[in-house]
Amino acid sequence: MEKLTTESITVSYEGKKTIEDISIKLNKGEIVSILGVSGVGKTTLFNVIAGLIKPDSGKVFLDGRDITNTTGNTSYMLQKDLLLPYKTIIDNVSLPLVIRGEKKSKAREYASKYFEEFGLKGTENKYPHQLSGGMRQRAALLRTYLFSDQVALLDEPFSALDSITKTSMHQWFLKVMEQIKLSSLLITHDIDEAILLSDRIYIMSGSPGKITDEIIVDEPKPRSRDFLVSESFLKYKKRILDELES
Amino acid sequence: MKKKLRNIINDSSSVFALILILALWQFISSSGLVPKYMLPSPFDVVMAFVNDFSLLMGHAKTTLMEALLGLSVGTALGFVIAVLMDRFNLFEKSVYPIIILTQTVPTVAIAPLLVLWLGYGLLPKVALIILTTFFPITVSLLEGFHSADKDALNLLKAMGANRMQCFVHIKLPGALNHFFSGLKISVSYSVVGAVIAEWLGGLSGLGVYMTRVRKSYSFDKMFAVIFFISIISLVLMYGISYLKKALMPWENKKN
Ligand SMILES: Nc1ncnc2c1ncn2[C@@H]1O[C@H](COP(=O)(O)OP(=O)(O)O)[C@@H](O)[C@H]1O
Ligand SMILES: [Mg+2]
Numbered sequence: 001m002e003k004l005t006t007e008s009i010t011v012s013y014e015g016k017k018t019i020e021d022i023s024i025k026l027n028k029g030e031i032v033s034i035l036g037v038s039g040v041g042k043t044t045l046f047n048v049i050a051g052l053i054k055p056d057s058g059k060v061f062l063d064g065r066d067i068t069n070t071t072g073n074t075s076y077m078l079q080k081d082l083l084l085p086y087k088t089i090i091d092n093v094s095l096p097l098v099i100r101g102e103k104k105s106k107a108r109e110y111a112s113k114y115f116e117e118f119g120l121k122g123t124e125n126k127y128p129h130q131l132s133g134g135m136r137q138r139a140a141l142l143r144t145y146l147f148s149d150q151v152a153l154l155d156e157p158f159s160a161l162d163s164i165t166k167t168s169m170h171q172w173f174l175k176v177m178e179q180i181k182l183s184s185l186l187i188t189h190d191i192d193e194a195i196l197l198s199d200r201i202y203i204m205s206g207s208p209g210k211i212t213d214e215i216i217v218d219e220p221k222p223r224s225r226d227f228l229v230s231e232s233f234l235k236y237k238k239r240i241l242d243e244l245e246s
Numbered sequence: 247m248k249k250k251l252r253n254i255i256n257d258s259s260s261v262f263a264l265i266l267i268l269a270l271w272q273f274i275s276s277s278g279l280v281p282k283y284m285l286p287s288p289f290d291v292v293m294a295f296v297n298d299f300s301l302l303m304g305h306a307k308t309t310l311m312e313a314l315l316g317l318s319v320g321t322a323l324g325f326v327i328a329v330l331m332d333r334f335n336l337f338e339k340s341v342y343p344i345i346i347l348t349q350t351v352p353t354v355a356i357a358p359l360l361v362l363w364l365g366y367g368l369l370p371k372v373a374l375i376i377l378t379t380f381f382p383i384t385v386s387l388l389e390g391f392h393s394a395d396k397d398a399l400n401l402l403k404a405m406g407a408n409r410m411q412c413f414v415h416i417k418l419p420g421a422l423n424h425f426f427s428g429l430k431i432s433v434s435y436s437v438v439g440a441v442i443a444e445w446l447g448g449l450s451g452l453g454v455y456m457t458r459v460r461k462s463y464s465f466d467k468m469f470a471v472i473f474f475i476s477i478i479s480l481v482l483m484y485g486i487s488y489l490k491k492a493l494m495p496w497e498n499k500k501n
Contacts, residue, residue, distance in 0.1 A: 050404045072406025082398050086419045086496050095415065099407045127496045147405050 009058030017208040033194040036204035075147035079156040081140040083128035090124040096147030134165040286466035294466035308451040313436040316375025324383025332391040371443035379432040386428030390421025
């Protein structure tokens with residue numbers, strides 16, 4: 001079942017086309033990556049989906065409803081965790097509920113139920129700077145989830161982490177996603193990450209950026225670390241590298 | 247601030263320098279190099295302070311009341327102006343240069359004018375303090391508002407936050423640090439402003455006291471009141487630091 005679709009989105013900055021004719025779809029419960037080099041226009045596409053910038057043409061649909069140019073439908077997570085330094089973790093993650101008009105105490109109570117599941121137990125009353133980078137990204141994902149359990153837009157969420165933290169965050173992510181089944185679009189420029197985490201991968205390349213390929217990663221989940229060194233993994237990787245070369 | 251103050255006092259070399267200055271001062275005044283009535287010794291100054299203690303406290307009460315009243319209104323005004331400037335670009339562009347221009351007029355120069363317009367009561371004093379204290383608040387707050395993280399604002403917008411929510415959750419708390427730097431400046435301006443306004447007339451206040459002791463050439467009392475005023479400013483600034491700590495608990499948990 002299609003959760004989110006975009007219909008030939010084109011965006012220009014200062015008269016110059018940045019992305020052109022982008023049509024993608026995200027099914028319910030899927031994790032779909034958009035893989036491409038920096039500057040190809042991945043974040044621009046996300047901004048359109050989130051309703052933050054107006055496309056020249058094209059439409060965005062959520063559950064078949066036209067949500068082009070409207071905010072508040074899809075949640076958003078960046079490489080920067082954007083946790084507010086003056087709010088405790090519980091207040092940070094429950095912020096979307098407060099924005100929606102929920103009472104602070106109610107919002108806290110609701111958010112606190114998820115701390116265990118997200119591996120954040122005990123951090124409720126800490127401030128962001130007291131947490132490690134990996135823990136902060138966990139909190140950011142929980143905030144994203146509490147904002148919307150419909151669709152999450154994850155813009156290079158792990159790219160600021162060191163490779164060891166990143167590896168363990170990948171396993172954590174797969175585990176949490178298995179439980180919460182959050183339909184997610186994941187932006188990345190890390191090929192391994194895309195193959196490991198996704199059900200499907202869109203390759204974005206060129207100038208203006210276009211979708212040039214779609215790869216289905218038909219591997220059972222949960223995927224362990226061993227998958228990263230398996231033969232099938234390398235096949236996917238080779239195909240992507242070939243595509244990016246051409 | 248507290249840390250800084252303690253650092254300064256802990257720093258033995260500055261204690262040593264302070265003692266040296268006091269000793270030198272005591273020596274110069276008691277040796278007769280400068281006539282004693284013109285440069286009282288540190289001991290004389292302390293004695294003058296002790297002798298006039300209750301009188302000074304009475305005057306200080308008036309000055310403090312004026313200062314705090316003016317500071318409160320000035321802070322509120324500075325806040326409102328900063329919010330308006332942040333909200334309306336046109337307002338910032340048109341009003342900001344004018345406000346900066348008004349700040350180049352020295353306090354001492356407008357004080358007599360205010361007295362002519364508003365009389366010798368509380369009003370001209372408070373007005374002067376408002377005029378001198380709102381500016382640091384406006385400037386620092388505005389800078390704080392402008393420094394809000396664009397991505398954080400976008401994130402809130404993507405969550406569907408309205409302008410007010412963006413202000414309450416991002417801009418205002420993000421500007422608190424700036425606000426307190428401004429407030430620290432304004433608080434010392436408020437005391438100095440009150441004293442200057444009192445020079446020009448009034449029945450009580452440390453400025454009035456200063457005018458009286460100046461007329462009677464009581465240099466020891468003059469020195470005593472000068473030190474007293476700077477001590478008041480220091481204590482108020484310390485109070486601001488304390489307030490800041492209480493209102494920004496996340497800053498304390500750093501490190
Ligand atoms: N607000 C903007 N104004 C003008 N150009 C922009 C703006 N945002 C992004 N761009 C340009 O658009 C291109 C795509 O940017 P972006 O979507 O951030 O790429 P990616 O996320 O894939 O790295 C880049 O060349 C970038 O310089
Ligand atoms: Mg980007």
